[in-house]
Amino acid sequence: MREAAGISVAIIGSGGAGALTAGNLLLEAASLAGWHGLLTRTVGPQIRGGEAAALLRFSTEPIACLSDQFDLLVAIDWANANRFDSEIRLGPSSLVVGDPAGGEPPPSVVKSGARIVNIAMKNLAKAVADARPNMIALGIAARLMGCGGATLMTAIEKQLADKGTDTIRASQSAIHCGIVAAADLDLGFRLAAPEVSDAKRWLISGNEAIGLGAIRGGIRFAAAYPITPATEVLEWLAPNLARAGGVLLQAEDELASVNMIIGASFGGTPSLTATSGPGLSLMIEALGLATAAEIPIVVIDVMRGGPSTGIPTKSEQADLNIAVYGFHGDAPHLVLAPQSVADCIFTAQWATYLAESLQAPAIVLSDQFMGQTRAAIARPADVAFIGRRREARDIAAPYKRYALSADGVSAMAIPGTRAGQYTADGLTHTERGIPTSRAEDHGAQLDKRRDKLNQFAYGDHWATIDGDGEIAVITWGSLTGAAREGVDRARADGLSVRLIAPRLLFPVLPEQFAAALNGVERVLVVEQSHGAQFHRYLRAHFELPEEVHVLHRPGPLPIKPGEIHRALVEWRS
């Protein structure tokens, strides 16, 4: 049988059926066995009675996105499957396993030409005491990808440890039933065995990675108001901040959460909150205050479909405009975007470092794809970015909180520091912080806040730049993984392509961007936004070559590597 480097598996079911549990166990087992893997969840808005899908991909190579098409779909039941069938693309080579007791597959699945096989998962589960059909589904998927051995049983024991040995036994028996039931099935290929390596690996979600990176960067206070899909950032931080000597406070709303972190940061504690689009909208006024009063804070925006309530559980990259341009007045600040689950750690840490160094607010644009994707990654290297602001000590009167220094950063007195008393103010102020409406003072402080950001040495971290071809794929955020894969495929076809993905979106660095574009004749912009916000942002700030194509669409359908590859290849002809 043909051997393949990767496989894509979807496990679906109605909300509460346990599709995500089964998917997470498969991810854990395959990761323990040594494969690279990731799981992206896609769910409806309901807590129970909706729909849920675990979209999985495994490979012998590192991966950072879902693939173009699914090789295997296991449906615990078909209830509500039509709500996300467009997100689970199938083809004639795909295998679909369903349970007749769980309804009929939706027309799109039938139309895809995929081979459809029935296994009575519900009945099989009934035959095992305390077993659930999702564990039968897990056994089927594990068998078909060749991952049904000891590592799966270990994963079960680890994940279900707190549920007791009876549950573990029942689950293991059910998985075994599934493995047996799928014994005669095959996908027409076999997943290549993973390379055995001693390197330390982690299983982590993007939202958890943001939290870890923030603590590594020095964050010790968070204020929280729950919002999908950002809540896991806050839920991970709540116990872990406490262990690290910090604290998380639940706020009454996002207006409070952002102001709480401004208050804490004024007191000298690096501080963060996490939200999604509607919450960011509420926070914008206070972000302007943090800009004017020069209080460092970090705001994580895990983007979802918008505007308004939009699609809370699904991804989009359409908060770029509000993050960059949403503030009233001229308000220079930082906007960053991580590029993968692993990069969430680095970018959150770097954002904390930059905010503290520059005494400015930083917005970090993650998204639901990245935030709610769990991935097996190599243990990320420790990096030296620890947020430390320039503090005023041993102050000789009169203290000038907003002194016009050469680099624009002025030493900040932390309450408790003698002779440092000043009033942080959103009103235009003098160097001493005293309110003023004089034109000269206004101009001087606007210049100061602009210059401190523009003069900073951001180093190479501002962007990922890969290759030197005359065609450039320019993208950002979670699409960087898909773009990299599309670029790799185009290179295999003989195209000369480079990848440019800015991690620092604001302030813009025109010189560095021009250097990154040096020799580029054609540009393909790739983004998950209906209004092509990133394309317009690029046009506003940088000189692009004459030939520019834009591959963009709103969420929640992720742009796949194959589409990017096709756009490059078709452009050639």
Place this chain on the structure above:
Amino acid sequence: MSSVDTRLACKPSDYKSDVVPVWCPGCGDYHVLLSFTRAFAALGLPREQIAVISGIGCSSRIPAYTNCYGFHGVHGRSLALGAGLKVTRPDLTVVVASGDGDGYSIGGNHFLHACRRNIDMTYVVMDNRVYGMTKGQPSPTTEPDFDTALTPGGTGLSPFHPLVIALASGANFVARAFSGSPNETADILADAIRHPGFSFVEILSPCVTFRPDEREWKSMVHPAPVAETNDPARAARRLMTDDGFNIGVLYRGERKPYRPPFGHPSIDIAELEKEFEL
């Protein structure tokens, strides 16, 4: 209640900055500023250990007029600034200053939750029953027939009762003061600052520009006819018949302040990574 002890080394003037207030001549807030400085001096607090936090409005200008650390934030959010600061800096004395528009209208939700949260800080609302800085619109405490350009003929709405709401929401200390009696107000403020948990002090502070009728308040205020209580039910009953001009401490609760542990790590940061290891 003892009067302010002026024998302490700290003088009220030590707590006053050289910034000239923007307030109108005759504004009640001048006396509130005086009460602040007298209370701080009476408590002998180091200036750098005090943070005065405010929002937007005439009264919210007060931080810069003190010689303490200050924060003049956005409209209505001063309690959130104060909460974040106090939780992470329990060593500081945090006084949040607001007005009836800032504190009861745009900031109303934060008022409820600050009372409920009971963080150890003092919330002072200078109530003049009008938006002064935007020239005379009605606030939540304005009488229903107050005629303004924005609300011709008056709002027709009943005023909001801040002390009732503070008590019902869980404030641990509820008092009313009058700006025109700065010594008495300083006493109440010092008491409020000393009392653990969330202390709420409403200060009637006339706006002589847009509410010249409030000049009469000096003859309307009177000491509360009843002693303070630690029984919220009794305090609530008294408040329901309150004429709005009773001055003094009404309620002194015994609820434990909210003070989550901070600054005591139990592990190395590297330990946090362990849960992710395969």
